[in-house]
Amino acid sequence: MNKIRWGLLSTANINRKLIPAIRMSARGALTAVASRNQQSADAYAAKWEIPQAFGSYEAMLESDAVDAVYIGLPNHLHAEWSIKAMQMGKHVLCEKPFALTLAEVDEMTAVSRETGMVLAEAFMYRHHPQTKIAGEWVRNGRLGDIVLVRGHFSFTIQNRGNVRLVPEWGGGSLWDVGVYPMSLAQFIMGGAPKSVWGAQWIGPSGVDESFSGQMDYGDGRSAQISSAFRLPFYTWGEVMGTQGRLTLNRPFTVMDDGTRQLLFHDADGRVEEIPVPEKELYLGEVEDMHAAILDGQASYLDLAETRDHVRTILALYESARTGQRVILD
Ligand SMILES: NC(=O)c1ccc[n+]([C@@H]2O[C@H](COP(=O)([O-])OP(=O)(O)OC[C@H]3O[C@@H](n4cnc5c(N)ncnc54)[C@H](OP(=O)(O)O)[C@@H]3O)[C@@H](O)[C@H]2O)c1
Structure with missing residues (x-):
């Protein structure tokens, strides 16, 4: 096996980002799509020129047509x-978000271990060179001691039938887009927070249509994040240290529109643009799967980090619900 045959498990809107990434990867091929009915699978396969179409998810999983699936x-x-x-x-x-409870994360992790199948969370921005460069600036001390990370992700949901507005389906702005600034803070701080505070506005849908959170990492280090379904599309991030700060104008998506994205502001107020190599945003997570499956390399984003993502989101929701600070174990 020198190429991974990919199957798309559903005709989700987000597939349109994965399809070009799989096709441009050196060691991947898109061979199948599955939908809950054959008609929709056939139409999708025809539109995207995918060789095989399955009329149920089970049928694709039972087949020998794919080695890996994108969920x-x-x-x-x-x-x-x-x-x-x-x-x-x-x-x-x-x-x-990988899963909605820690029990689910633990079961998924156990099944991955038992079956020997590679399992990874699709957090595409974590694989992009811009994020890795920001991490290097933090780790090599260019910013001094990190004191504060701030981040935001919002967009407006127009269609009130959107799955993101269904409470029992894991709807909510924190689960959907607040996970990005939360995970950026975890990446920069090197782990989960010690305690969190959350505040939410529950809309008519019953889910948080805006959320803001404060996370404490000890030693005077903290992060502030916000997310919303009721603001125009906007993403932003900032990493503040004792010797200067990084601003990320597009920390999570649309990193390739030609504007100045990653800036260093030194302690005297001078601003330097940090060059970032171009890379298709969704390619890194696909290549990382190939390296894990074909070369036995450890996944870049490991399941312990993923577990902390879910743990922190659950704590933030608990705090927003109870009005109390929540201490993580
Ligand atoms: N990383 C990113 O950049 C990014 C961006 C957007 C979304 N996402 C994530 O990707 C996931 C999907 O988001 P999306 O916006 O692409 O969703 P979507 O367009 O609503 O697609 C979800 C798909 O799930 C299938 N499905 C199975 N059971 C369903 C049910 N009960 N109700 C509705 N659909 C059902 C449907 O496919 P069939 O009809 O073919 O079975 C549907 O097309 C979410 O977890 C979201 O957080 C990630």
């Missing part, structure tokens, strides 16, 4: 289908 299902189905896929001998790249 872009609504959030409440991530765990169930990741587990089924691994049990049927398929490697899994599963969208964020």
Whole structure:
């Protein structure tokens, strides 16, 4: 096996980003798509020129047509289908948020270990050179001691039937887009916070349509994050240290529109643009799966980090619900 044959598990909107990435990767091929009915699978396969179309997710998992699947299902189905896929001998790249409870994360992790199938969270921005460069600036001390990380992700949901507005399906702005600044803070701080505070506005849908959170990492280090479904599209990030700060104008998506993205502001107020090599945003997570499956390399984003993502989000929601600070174990 020198090429991974990929199957798309559903005709999700987000597939349109993965399809070009799989096709431009050196060691991947897109061979199949599955949908809950044959008609939709056939139409999707014709539109995107995918060789095989399955009329159920099970049918694709039972077939020998794919080695790995990409799971872009609504959030409440991530765990169930990741587990089924691994049990049927398929490697899994599963969208964020990985799962909605720690029990689900632990079960997914256990099944990955038992079956030997690679399992990874699809956090594409973590694989992009811009994020890795920001991490290097932090680790090599260029910013001094890190004191504060701030980040934001919002967009406006126009269609009130959107799956992101269904409470029992893992809807909510924190689960959907707040996970990005939360995970950036975790990446920069090198782990989960010690305690969190959250505040949310629950819209008519019953989910948080805006959220803000404060995370404490000890030793005077903290992070502030916000997310919303009721603001125009906007992403932003900032890493502040005793010797200067980095601003990330597009920390999570659309990093390739030609504007100045990653800036260093030194302690005297001078501003330097940090060059970032161009890279297709979704390619890194696909290449990382190939390296894990074909070369036995450890996944760049490991499952312990993924578990901390879910742990922190759950703590933030608990704090928003109770009005109390929540201490993480
Ligand atoms: N990393 C990123 O950049 C990024 C961006 C957007 C979204 N996401 C994540 O990707 C996932 C999917 O988001 P999306 O916006 O692409 O979703 P979407 O367009 O609503 O697609 C979800 C797909 O799931 C399938 N499905 C199975 N059961 C369903 C049910 N009960 N209700 C609705 N659909 C059902 C459907 O496919 P079939 O009809 O073919 O079965 C549907 O097309 C989410 O977890 C989201 O957080 C990630």
